[in-house]
Amino acid sequence: EPEVTQTPSHQVTQMGQEVILRCVPISNHLYFYWYRQILGQKVEFLVSFYNNEISEKSEIFDDQFSVERPDGSNFTLKIRSTKLEDSAMYFCASSRFGQSDTQYFGPGTRLTVL
Amino acid sequence: AQSVSQHNHHVILSEAASLELGCNYSYGGTVNLFWYVQYPGQHLQLLLKYFSGDPLVKGIKGFEAEFIKSKFSFNLRKPSVQWSDTAEYFCAVNREYGNKLVFGAGTILRVKS
Numbered sequence: 001e002p003e004v005t006q007t008p009s010h011q012v013t014q015m016g017q018e019v020i021l022r023c024v025p026i027s028n029h030l031y032f033y034w035y036r037q038i039l040g041q042k043v044e045f046l047v048s049f050y051n052n053e054i055s056e057k058s059e060i061f062d063d064q065f066s067v068e069r070p071d072g073s074n075f076t077l078k079i080r081s082t083k084l085e086d087s088a089m090y091f092c093a094s095s096r097f098g099q100s101d102t103q104y105f106g107p108g109t110r111l112t113v114l
Numbered sequence: 115a116q117s118v119s120q121h122n123h124h125v126i127l128s129e130a131a132s133l134e135l136g137c138n139y140s141y142g143g144t145v146n147l148f149w150y151v152q153y154p155g156q157h158l159q160l161l162l163k164y165f166s167g168d169p170l171v172k173g174i175k176g177f178e179a180e181f182i183k184s185k186f187s188f189n190l191r192k193p194s195v196q197w198s199d200t201a202e203y204f205c206a207v208n209r210e211y212g213n214k215l216v217f218g219a220g221t222i223l224r225v226k227s
Contacts, residue, residue, distance in 0.1 A: 105158035
């Protein structure tokens with residue numbers, strides 16, 4: 001069964017550094033998402049992406065964040081200048097259709113900002 | 115703002131006991147409802163979902179959930195749990211024409227063998 005994959009599984013970085021988290025969505029999916037879960041808190045929506053554009057973003061997704069689909073398979077989340085509070089598990093998800101289709105999640109990248 | 119409440123953070127059951135995990139949401143419009151499960155060391159997987167039609171939804175591994183619109187609830191049930199059901203369970207909601215999933219805090223279920 002096709003799966004969403006994410007790399008790396010764990011990323012450690014220094015405060016102020018840029019990080020890029022990578023995701024490979026399921027191949028025939030058209031909608032892509034990033035969520036995060038800070039330890040002990042709820043899974044929170046960050047952004048959705050369709051047709052090479054952001055379709056929806058949360059208030060968390062400020063100018064420090066950006067997303068990109070650089071080629072036909074990868075979907076990336078960049079954090080320009082990491083803060084301590086960016087430490088979290090970041091989940092990528094994809095769906096074939098938008099508008100409430102099932103979202104399939106990757107295993108997550110644990111980001112630790114020191 | 116949309117929010118989702120899961121009533122129990124930790125539940126411990128013996129094998130063969132019945133399970134009911136509560137989920138309530140706060141949104142007045144049409145919603146789509148999901149239960150996801152995360153087994154230890156694995157990623158979030160869909161258990162079941164409700165979009166429309168029969169409010170009693172059956173999912174994988176013997177789970178079911180009932181949508182009660184008047185109570186804004188979508189409770190998850192299983193008549194007889196197994197040790198392998200030990201996992202964290204998440205209720206999630208999105209609006210009829212939205213992409214964003216709003217998650218509850220999760221319920222950690224431990225089943226004692």
